[in-house]
Amino acid sequence: MRILITGAAGFLGSHLCDKLLGDGHDVVGLDNFITGSEANISHLMGNEHFTFYKHDVSNYIFVPGKLDAVMHFASPASPNPLSPYAYFNLPIQTMKAGALGTHNTLGLAKASGARYLLASTSEIYGDPTEHPQKETYPGNVDTTGPRAVYDEAKRFAESLTLAYHRQHGVNTSIVRIFNTYGPRMDLEDGRALPNMLKQALLGQPLTIYGDGSQTRSFCYVDDLVEGIVRLLYSQEHMPVNIGNPTEMSILQFAQAINEITANPAGVTFIEHARSARDPQRRRPDITRAQEILGWQPQIDLRAGLQKTLPYFKEKLNLA
């Protein structure tokens, strides 16, 4: 297949490029580097099966040649209000990537007769009252809170994707991604894993926002990519959760990072840094992924952190 990946220079997009090239496909990457980095794809430059365009998905997209699949991953993705790379601080770009970018990529898939895959998110469930979250749960969300620019853009994107499927017969799919971590995360983007792993390797106390009782379920990137690629190869149209259902509090997560890095500095609680409507609980119900894709994660937190450490050490010049 010849596959377009938007957001190709980002954390997930670059791993998808590697996986799909490894599976023997031709990959066309597209990115405007707003939160991604050239370094994430520099190893692919010169590969005859990889082409790259610097472009903003909010503008009309033209890609010469045939496309068999379009995967829309371009969007700022960090919720941390303290980070300049977070969608809190890129609110209009975030809404445009989710709305206009989805419209443009769907139009391209329609014109090419391509399979389409939208990167959606567990954030469409908001601060969930159903736990764990099944794909049928409609969410506890709002249009005006600080996370709304991301959540509502992704919700719109899902609806538009299904509209293209229902009205135009485009072969669409939607993955709802839960917290994922691994090499190539931006150390400065403010998400929990890069913040804390960097702090641990520098011997600093890990910053816990609020009291650390809020939960998340962290998936290692290789597991996620495997699930996404299985969804791409399937004929499923309705949303599928992909994530690791092992749930823990953010305090337990921080303790695991301190243990694995032998960081003696402990944790520090920053009450005011926890944003309004930061979800209290999050855990995927992955029954659909198991039944439809035969997928479930294989890599536990300890193994995943071990695989992530070398990249962070290299970036911090500690290797």
Ligand code: NAD
């Ligand atoms: P990332 O910031 O590393 O990657 C996003 C990429 O999109 C970056 O390279 C950025 O430059 C690019 N981009 C953003 N706006 C663009 C635009 N208008 N035009 C072209 N390129 C643009 O983030 P990520 O974690 O790799 O996330 C990728 C996708 O997965 C996003 O759509 C995100 O919403 C989704 N997602 C990620 C997670 C996670 O845990 N990593 C969880 C849920 C959903």
Ligand code: UDP
């Ligand atoms: N968090 C934290 N310390 C940090 C960064 C994040 O305690 O240095 C918390 C954050 O408030 C949230 C959780 O960790 O409750 C996960 O945050 P992340 O930014 O990774 O993404 P989210 O799951 O909120 O989208």
